Amino acid sequence: MAKIAIINPAFEVSYWGLEHAQKMMGYRANMPVASLPLLAALTPPEHEVVLIDENVEDIDYDMLADFDIVGITGMSVQRFRMEEILTELRAREMFVVAGGPWVTVEESYFESLVDVTFVGEAEVTWPQFLTEWENGTHSRRYEQAEKTDMTTIPTPRHDLLKNEHYMFGSLQFSRGCPFQCEFCDIIVTFGRRPRIKNASQIIDELNCLKAQGVKIGFIVDDNLIGNKKAIKPVLAEVARWQEENDYPMVFSTEASLDLCEDAELMELMARCNIQSVFIGIESPNEESLKETKKYQNVRERGGSIVEKVHIIQDFGIEVWCGLIVGFDNDTPEIFENQKTFIKQARITHAMIGLLHAIPKTPLYDRLKEEGRLDMSDQHEFGTNVIPKQMSREELLHGYLETMQHSYQPDVYFDRLDSLFLNRDFMFRTFRTEYFRKHKWLQVKQFSFFMAGFCVLFWRLMRGVPDKDLRKIYRRRIFGAMKSRFRSPSIFFFYTIKCAMHYHHYKMTTDMIEDPTKFVSSYGKSMRTDSPNHEHAHEPAGSCSSKTPVTVGALPIVKEVAACESNA
Structure with a gap:
């Protein structure tokens, strides 16, 4: 049995990351990379798997000393952080495997820092590697000969x-x-x-x-x-x-x-x-x-x-x-x-x-x-x-x-x-036949949207440090409420759009101030x-x-x- 840790490195601030909005709302990341839970599911049950996302928790290198295999995945924007992590792992003489989008297109990039490299999809090669690792016959490089049959992928x-x-x-x-x-x-x-x-x-x-x-x-x-x-x-x-x-x-x-x-x-x-x-x-x-x-x-x-x-x-x-x-x-x-x-x-x-x-x-x-x-x-x-x-x-x-x-x-x-x-935009979901037939959902919708709007508006006014922006957001939200007073969901959505604007505005302002x-x-x-x-x-x-x-x-x-x- 192997004790396995799989790491996703931290990202830097990005347009889609919504980091400035996350901080305002009390979250650490927008979503987990889907590779981590999938790799865990592909791991035979006799092995122990721990998932580490550096975007929500620090890497405890001392703790990793107890693991038999440390895996790392990452895309191009993570490659420099990947290299830092791999350098630390190599200095501690850990057994390291690496894959992901960046390794797939530049597989020699970390060659001196890893023991095993995975290129492309790995639904077949990851379990294959674990079996060969147990037998002491594993290779340094794995790449599937065929595309993954999606109907075989586990939950x-x-x-x-x-x-x-x-x-x-x-x-x-x-x-x-x-x-x-x-x-x-x-x-x-x-x-x-x-x-x-x-x-x-x-x-x-x-x-x-x-x-x-x-x-x-x-x-x-x-x-x-x-x-x-x-x-x-x-x-x-x-x-x-x-x-x-x-x-x-x-x-x-x-x-x-x-x-x-x-x-x-x-x-x-x-x-x-x-x-x-x-x-x-x-x-x-x-x-x-x-x-x-x-x-x-x-x-x-x-x-x-x-x-x-x-x-x-x-x-x-x-x-x-x-x-x-x-x-x-x-x-x-x-x-x-x-x-x-x-x-x-x-x-x-x-x-x-x-x-x-x-x-x-x-x-x-x-x-x-x-x-x-x-x-x-x-x-x-x-x-x-x-x-x-x-x-x-x-x-x-x-x-x-x-x-x-x-x-x-x-x-x-x-x-x-x-x-x-x-244009009085409304999400089509709320106009589908099912929603039209279930009136109680519309009542539930009204209650939840109003409650959600109150919570989000309060957090927005507390979380945005720029008073001029807060003033703009209040004016725009109240204008939306006046214009679409029969659609309480719009109050909720509009307030969220303000939070998202703050992230985009903050990020682009930082870019301009320091290119x-x-x-x-x-x-x-x-x-x-x-x-x-x-x-x-x-x-x-x-x-x-x-x-x-x-x-x-x-x-x-x-x-x-x-x-x-x-x-």
Whole structure:
């Protein structure tokens, strides 16, 4: 029997991390990386497993001396912290194994600091390694010959996590994406054929999360609707579970823009209580989209990109998005075009990132051949891409200015009001047949939302140190209450949006005041278009996540999460 510890290193402050809002609301992290509980579930029962997430607890190196195996996972933005941890573990002569997104694309990076390396998915190789380790025949490198059969994956051990320190939980339905975006490592690691779990597996995981008191979940799939035909019956079963259990959980996920083309699929998502989707828009510049082979965003069906976003919003699902600057077809005009796009699209939360070439992707190979890659480990201008139609200084300056503009209070709240107040936005979940037939849920909804609003408003006014911002938040919230007085849920959601604005505003202000800090910290990220960054979900060889896109209204505190999930 082996005593095993698996570590997820600390993250630095990021757009999706909501660290400033977390501190205000008393939490340590937004969500656990899904790899930890999955690796624990893949470990044969005769072994003891301890999960350590440095985002919610310190690493006790003296305690680790009692373990036979210490594993570490991590993505690109964690690589420097991973190296520090591995250096300490090596100095203490511990047996160390490493995997995750960063190791998968740069497997030699920690070569001198680890005993065993895992590349790619590890549902097969992790148990194989443990058996061989017991027999004294283990290898130094493991990589699965075939993609994981998703129907064989066990229920993750969410019970081993310190769930009370997270704002919400994570779960996974599928892996893979059918598209071919040049910059994306998802299709490199997981392939272009979406693989989906059985509905029974997902229901088991939902019951596990429910037993742990998790009320808010992020479905970490890189594209939940990659196989629309196959996912529909799965979503129907999840919807049935929600109805049978009086809607105990609320979800958010990632999907492609072609979601707008399928009303049946959107209705199923609403019945599942999926209230928001993160969509990789990337750019309003169609030539840039064609350049990067994001053809699904330029199809004529459904209209323009803005019109497609409006279709999803008008249906009753909030849209968050990722935008990228620095494509070959981008000129300095792209920054104003991005600002105009998110305003017209009524997208409150838009993560604007610098294009970054991830090793093993087609983009990386192409730019390396063209001599347009910064091959240093820490990039002076926040990205390893040398742009084609602007200088690196112009790209960085334009990026920072665009982020700062997007989260100025008046600009942010004008976008928010354009959707929630001017368009009378309401989540489709609350208008589904089940909710219409169960009037008592509407009463329960009213009570919970009002209670939740009071708690959140009090915490917001206590937690935001800037009195001018507090004044703005009060004015905006009271304006929303006046405008939508018949919809108490909006009071709750609007207050949450204020808390989230504080994080985005604080982070972007810090970036502008000290760009060098941004370059040395945020510039480490290999990909900033996605809340998952580099797949939140796989076991040792490919997963860990910084943060999810959050639920349409991101319930920040668990004591009022029921306002959304039980309504």
